[in-house]
Amino acid sequence: MSKCGCQPPAEDSIHMASIELRKLDDLDHDENLLACGILSTGTGKRSLEVSRIDELLREKRLRKPTRRYIEESSAKKSGYLKGREKYPVASTKDTSLKVKSCNELHNTGRRASTVIHEEKSLCGIRVRRGRPKKLVPQSGLESDKEPLSSESEDNCATKKKAKKHDRRKHQRMWTPSEVIKLVDGISEYGVGRWTDIKRLLFSTSAYRTPIDLRDKWRNLLRASGAEKPNKKGVEQKQEHSLRPLPSSLLRRVRELAKIHPYPRVRISKKSCIGQVAPAMHPGACKSAPPSSLSGRRVRRKNFT
């Protein structure tokens, strides 16, 4: 009978133990395990068990847990989870850091190899969005994780083949529901209010920074063919995408594109003389009311 609740050493005791170790790389626990093993085995085949335990210990000593490994392992076990980070301030810190690094690199000139190395490792542990860290399960963010489909979220990311292509570390597919929500938010609050939209509609998303929303909107515009009427008769190829957007969405996007000057009115390169901003109809667009320019940072009631 094991009094400490540990399983008696079995064939795969090592495996189990390793898992345990990974979970909580703690010496105390390890010692507990050892004690448990000894106790449970009693005096019978003690030598054998002891040797096993010794092996176990050695194994542990050999491979260090490594926080990264722990994190990844834990994350994978729990399905990698869906949250990414918090989106907010981390980016700033990260950016500044990186910028500084770059500056240093430029300043020091040739002997940058060290710096480069540093930056690489820095990128490796970058916390901006890639690190699931601890993450809470989908407790609160169900509103976003509609039961629609796929939502594998993780495996469809970017790790597939691009390991060295720094750009696009990780992308997440936009689910139809997300796009709908985005369009919804844009139609409600107007183009450009990305932060507001993010806070209101994607507050639980954990990924999807305001910039992402804007980018997605840009892509939507491109996809809906609402941009660039093309002076010449060149027809826009519909770009048969692998993920054809629902026609309803397309229509909405087009509508929004009509009333929202996202790509900002194209001002002629040389002359902006006759360019008058096409006054948008008051009722059509709630965005950019000149009067609210000062107080546009109003916070909506947002529940956590």
Place this chain on the structure above:
DNA sequence: ATTAGGG
């Protein structure tokens, strides 16, 4: 701190 634009 956010946004727009470009890569």
Place this chain on the structure above:
DNA sequence: CCCTAAT
């Protein structure tokens, strides 16, 4: 997506 410049 990521980065940078501009506000």
